[in-house]
Amino acid sequence: xxxxxxxxxxxxxxxxxxxxxxxxxxxxxxxxxxxxxxxxxxxxxxxxxxxxxxxxxxxxxxxxxxxxxxxxxxxxxxxxxxxxxxxxxxxxxxxxxxxxxxxxxxxxxxxxxxxxxxxxxxxxxxxxxxxxxxxxxxxxxxxxxxxxxxxxxxxxxxxxxxxxxxxxxxxxxxxxxxxxxxxxxxxxxxxxxxxxxxxxxxxxxxxxxxxxxxxxxxxxxxxxxxxxxxxxxxxxxxxxxxxxxxxxxxxxxxxxxxxxxxxxxxxxxxxxxxxxxxxxxxxxxxxxxxxxxxxxxxxxxxxxxxxxxxx
Ligand code: NAP
Numbered sequence: 001x002x003x004x005x006x007x008x009x010x011x012x013x014x015x016x017x018x019x020x021x022x023x024x025x026x027x028x029x030x031x032x033x034x035x036x037x038x039x040x041x042x043x044x045x046x047x048x049x050x051x052x053x054x055x056x057x058x059x060x061x062x063x064x065x066x067x068x069x070x071x072x073x074x075x076x077x078x079x080x081x082x083x084x085x086x087x088x089x090x091x092x093x094x095x096x097x098x099x100x101x102x103x104x105x106x107x108x109x110x111x112x113x114x115x116x117x118x119x120x121x122x123x124x125x126x127x128x129x130x131x132x133x134x135x136x137x138x139x140x141x142x143x144x145x146x147x148x149x150x151x152x153x154x155x156x157x158x159x160x161x162x163x164x165x166x167x168x169x170x171x172x173x174x175x176x177x178x179x180x181x182x183x184x185x186x187x188x189x190x191x192x193x194x195x196x197x198x199x200x201x202x203x204x205x206x207x208x209x210x211x212x213x214x215x216x217x218x219x220x221x222x223x224x225x226x227x228x229x230x231x232x233x234x235x236x237x238x239x240x241x242x243x244x245x246x247x248x249x250x251x252x253x254x255x256x257x258x259x260x261x262x263x264x265x266x267x268x269x270x271x272x273x274x275x276x277x278x279x280x281x282x283x284x285x286x287x288x289x290x291x292x293x294x295x296x297x298x299x300x301x302x303x304x305x306x307x308x309x310x311x
Contacts, residue, residue, distance in 0.1 A: 009035045011303055012099050012108040014087050015246075017044025018289045019279025020114035021075040022296025023303075027112075028078040030304050035106060036075070037099070039086040043068020044116045045280075046289060048138045050166045055289045064140070067289070087115075087249050095274060095310070109310065110303040113250060113262060113270075113277045114296065117243035117287075122154060126210030127239070134216030134236050139163035143170045146236045152177055152219055154207055155240035161189035163240055168198040175200045175232075177207060177221060210237055245281040257283050268299035274306050 011027045013020045016038030027034040041047045049064030058067075076082070085101035090111065092098070097111040119137040121127060127135055136142040147170045153160060156178040162185075167174055176193070181203045183190050193199050202221065208229065209220040219237060222229045245260045255263045255271035261284075262277035264270050270277050278295035280287045 006105050006107050009033050009108040010307060011110045012106055013112045013114055015114035015116055016042040017114060017116045017279060018046060019292040019296040021071040022293045023112045023278055023300040024075040024080040026297055026300030028080040034080055036080055036082045037085055037087055042072040048140045050140050089249055090253055110306055111275045112299045112303055113281060114279045115246040116280045117245050120242045120244050122239050122241055124207055124209055130210050130212060130216050136238050139166045143167050146171050148172045149235040151236035152234045153238040156183040158185045160240035161185040161193050164199060165192055168196055174198055175202055177202045177205045179206050247281050267302040268295055269302055276303055
């Protein structure tokens with residue numbers, strides 16, 4: 001591309017997780033000229049998942065890395081073009097969509113947003129200071145650093161429990177700190193957690209501060225029922241308190257809910273004609289790899305129909 005000249009595509013997909021890779025497979029296989037823009041690793045959050053047990057077709061489970069690699073290989077097979085760039089803005093130019101990255105800009109007829117989510121921060125003193133020095137949001141990335149340690153993990157959803165179970169491969173003892181007296185996670189993960197001898201649960205509890213010097217030494221925990229505050233020694237703190245959609249770049253462009261999730265109809269069509277959203281970044285009840293893949297196929301199909309009607 002020459003300086004200032006913009007390349008035109010039939011379809012641009014932002015995000016290369018399971019939704020984006022599926023959308024890319026479908027549109028490129030339908031011979032639509034497609035660009036997929038991904039700043040990180042292909043596979044998105046799958047890449048930080050140790051074992052995926054609930055994606056059909058792999059009866060013994062499959063590692064997140066391997067599933068990501070297979071989806072990427074299949075998506076590229078039909079000529080999908082990919083670039084590693086960070087999208088900062090999307091603008092409408094008539095019925096065309098202009099996609100601005102930090103390095104370049106592109107134009108397309110149909111846009112599919114598949115940017116997924118990122119782990120929410122807890123927002124307590126010490127969290128920022130000890131990030132990467134004992135505070136972690138990724139068990140598969142950092143678990144091995146905590147071999148034979150005693151650690152704390154916060155959250156009661158599927159992420160918290162699956163990551164806690166994975167961490168027991170390394171740690172001596174893991175305490176789940178949860179703000180209520182019931183877990184949100186799927187029953188099968190709860191059963192595994194309750195029967196794992198390395199895992200303890202601290203109910204009705206909230207972390208107020210993470211303390212240490214060059215490394216983490218302790219956390220201050222408040223019992224939200226009794227008001228009692230106590231200091232607990234720990235070597236690491238893993239935080240899994242929910243997900244925030246990565247949709248900042250599309251604020252003001254498409255309708256979102258108060259949490260920044262993109263609102264779509266059942267065909268993944270957003271409030272703007274020709275812009276679709278698929279996977280975890282859209283407002284929906286279930287966030288699984290299987291549902292992201294379904295969204296990706298739906299959005300790609302809907303984009304193809306949109307282009308046919310437009311011609
Ligand atoms: P989530 O389901 O929203 O759960 C977040 C957890 O963090 C909840 O237990 C919540 O407590 C707690 N929490 C939220 N804010 C907090 C705060 N400020 N302080 C303390 N605790 C706080 O998020 P998730 O576990 O990341 O899962 C997100 C989606 O991905 C879900 O749809 C999930 O099913 C899916 N997922 C699936 C799998 C799988 O199937 N293997 C794995 C990972 C994620 P409350 O319960 O009190 O609200």
